[in-house]
Amino acid sequence: MSAFYEHKDLEEDLSGANCPEDDFQFEDLFEYEAPGSDTAQRHQDDPNLSTHKVLSPDSDHSFPLEEPSHYHHKPYSPPYSADPRGDVLPVFEHPEPRGGYHLALSPRIEITPSREHFQHDSLHNHHQNLSPRPTLTVPGHENLSYREPQCLSPASSNSSTSWHSESYSPWASPCVSPSNSAHNTGDLCPRFQNIHTGSPRTSPGTSPRTSLTEEGCVGPRSPSPRAGSRSTSPQGKRTYDMYRNSGLLPGHRSRSPSPHGRHDDQGIGAHFPGLGDSMNGYSAGPGLMPTKIVKTANQLYTLYPENNGEANYLMSCDQELKSKTPAEPFFVIPQIWSKPLVSGFCGLPVSSLPPLEWPLPSRTDQYELHIEVQPRPHHRAHYETEGSRGAVKAPTGGHPVVQLLGYRGKDPLCLQIFIGTADERILKPHAFYQVHRITGKTVTTSSYEKVLHGTKVLEIPLEPKNNMKAIIDCAGILKLRNADIELRKGETDVGRKNTRVRLIFRVHIPQPGGTTVSLQAASHPIECSQRSAHELPLVERQDIDSCCVLGGQQMIVSGQNFSSDSKVIFLEKTQDGQQIWEMEATVDKDKSQPSMLFVEVPSYRDSNVVHPVKVNFYVINGKRKRSQPQHFTYTPLPSPSIKSEPLDEYESFVMPQMFYHSQRSVLNPDNSLVSNLCLSSGLSPQTEEGRFQQQSPAIVFSRGGKSLSSGLYQQQTSTVMSDPHHRSVLVHTGSPAQHPSIIQFSPTNQQLLPRADEALAPPTHDNQHVVYCEGYSPQAHSPSHHQSYPSVIQQQFTQKSPSPPTPQKARTPPDNPPDHPTDRRVTVKEENLDQAYLDDVNEIIRKDLTGVQARGNS
C-alpha cells in the first residue's frame, strides 16, 4: 500500500538513462505485440494468449477483447465456467462511468489519503487514448518512490532489480517476454520476469523486436547458449559475469511449460507495463481509477480523479464524501468490490486484498480455513528448464485437502494458493519457489494462475456443493534459480539450502456488510530439494517432547529414512545461535526400524536448572545428512516454587533461554507448575497444556525497536515499546460486532509484517492458529468460547545482531490484571533471537493455543 510510482522516474529510466540499449524506446516494449507480428499472430492462434493482445496500446481494437460490459456487469458466478477467462479478462472498460464506481486501466498506483493530486493521462481517457507514456505526477509528493525496474538498469542488474512485491509495478517492467506468454513464468512474474526472460524457452516466433526487448531489458540471463543444452557442461555453468554480460537467448528444453492461466495480472503486467496486478484492483474503467479508498463512519467511498489530477474527485456510490483526507491512513476492502468485479476466480480485486506478506489468521470465531490433508513433507520441485514434476501430493498418495469451515453462503469462493517460506521466521512468499499450475488428466480441480506482486498464485474454487472443500491436485512447485533471485536488488534471502516451503492457502469471504474476511492457513513444511527425499532422515513424530533433566526416558521417534547408522543428537544453542551443548542419545538399534527409532533421552548438562529448557534434537544418518531440528524440553527437578507475578512466570517459562540473564524463578499461578513439570517426566502434551489453563496470553514480539503491537494494545504496552519508531502495522478496527469484517492495513509498515501466526504456530491439523487482529476477541461475540484467544500475536525481526541478548522485561498491560487470566497479555520484547529460540517459542505457544482450543472445545 505504500508503494508509489513516480512516472517521471520511469520515463527517465525508459529514456535510456538506465537502459543498456541506447536506442531503447518505451514503445519498443509494445511492438512485439503489434498486430501482424509473429507474437501477435501466435496470440491470435492461441486463444489462451489472446488476452495479451489487448496490451498493445496501438492496436487495442484489433485484439479480441471481451466486451467490457460483460466484465463489468457480469454477475459473480462460479468462476469455473467453460471459459473461466471470461471472468478474469483484463478489463478495458467502457469509458463511461458505470454504476457509480469506475476502475481504471492504469498501473498499480497506490495513494495514501494524504495525496491530493493525481494525474494520469489515461485516467480519464478512453483506452484508445491510452498512452504508452502515461504521466503520473503527484505534486507535493516527490518522495513517492518508484522502484527501479530492474530490466531498465542492467548496469546494476546483474541486475538485480528491486522487485519488491509491494512496489512492483508492471508498468515499470518493460522487460517482458512476449513470446513466452504461454510459458511458464518469465513473463508472468515480475520476480522472475526480469530474471528469467532469458529463460531458454524461446519461442521460434519471437521477433527481433522481442529479442531486443529481452536483451535490452533483461539483466540476468540464463547461461545456456543454445537450445536444449544444459546450462552447465560443457558450456560451463553460469557465472555472475554471465548474468551481467549475457545477452543471449538460450534455448532450452521445456518439458511441460506451465499451463498458463490467463495471467491477467502477469499477462497484462508483462505485456503492457502498467497493468499487471493493477488490473485486478483497478480495472473496471478505462478512464478512472480510484485514487483513494475512504471510509467514513458508515460508508465506503472510492475516489476518482478528475481533470488531470486536480483535486476533483468523482465519488462512487453516490455517497457523500465527508473527508478527502482522513486523519488515519487505512485501507479497507470496499463493499463495491466485493462481488461485481471478478478477478480471476477471486471476486475481489487484488489490490484490495491484503498483500501476501501480511499475516492473516486461519480462523475467526465464524470461519476456519482448515488444511484437512497436509502435503507430503517432500516434493521435488522442478526448474523452469525442466518440465513439471507433478502436483504436490499427500502422504497417503492423494493430494492435500483444504476446507473452509463455517461458511454458510451459497456463492463459491476462491481459494488462493501460493508458496511460502518454511524456514524463515516470517512467513512470506518464498523467493525461490513458486507455485506451479498443474493440468492434465489426473487433475480434477480447475485452477487459475495469476501473479500477485511477483508471486504466483493459484486460484481454485471453493464451492458449497463440495462443502467448501478443495482437493489441491493442481499445485506443483517451481524452483527458481538461486543466482537469479539472489541477484535481485534488495534480496536478502539465500537460496542455498533454503529448500523448505509451505503451501499457503488464502480465502477471502465477503461479508454482508460489504467487507471481507480474509483467512490464511499454511501447510506443514515441504522439503523441495531433490535428494533429501531419499537421503535425509525425516522426523515426523515423537511420542514425548519433554523429559526431566535427568533423562533416561525412552522416546520413540517416527519418521523416514532412518538407518542402522542413524544417530540422535541433542543439542542446545544460545540465543545467538552458538551451540553450547551436544549429546548423542542412545539408540536402541535392535528395536529401531527405518521408520522408527527408539531413543533414550540423554541427561541434560545441568540438572540444577530451575526453568524448563528447550533444546533440539535431530537424527543424523551420516555427515550432513541430518533431519530438521526437533523440539524437546528438559524439565527441572522438583524444587520449591517461588511466588511471583504471573507474567514473570510466563516469561520465564516460555523462553527461559531467551531471558537467561534474568534471575527470575519459574513460577506458576497455582504454585504447582514446577512440580508438575518435574514430576511428570516425559510430560505429555496434554499435561503441558494444562499449565496454561489459567492463562491465554497474547504475545507481542518485538525486535529491533520496531514493534508490531498496535491500536488499543499498543497503548497498553506503550511503556514497554518505548521506541519512537514503534508503529502500528496491523490494526483490526472492528468492534466486536463487526470484527473481522474489516481489516485495516496501515500503509506504512506492510513490509514489516511477519506472518506471525504462522511463524509462531506452524499449522497442524489439530492446531489451527488462533490469532486475531488487534482488538478482536472471539470471546466477546462467541458465547461458545469459554476461553479467550490471544488477541495479538505478531512478530517482527530486524537483522540479527551479534551483541549479547538483552533481557527485556515485559509488563502486563495495566488494564489486564493478572487475576483475569483470560485477559492477560504478555508482551515480550525480543532481541536477537535465533531461529531455535523462536522455534522454541513457537512450540510453547502452539501448545498453549492447543490447550486453549482443547479447553474451548471441552
Add this chain to the structure above:
DNA sequence: CAAATGGGTATGATCTCGACA
C-alpha cells in the same frame, strides 16, 4: 504416439574443513 510425470545422474559451483605458512 505424445505429453506428463518422476527417478536417476552428470557436472560445475559452492562450501567445508584440514593443512600449512
Add this chain to the structure above:
DNA sequence: GTTGTCGAGATCATACCCATT
C-alpha cells in the same frame, strides 16, 4: 597460539536422460 590462505573433498544446484504412466 592465532590468523590467513590454499586445496581437496563434500555437498549442492542445475539440468539432461530416460523409463513409466
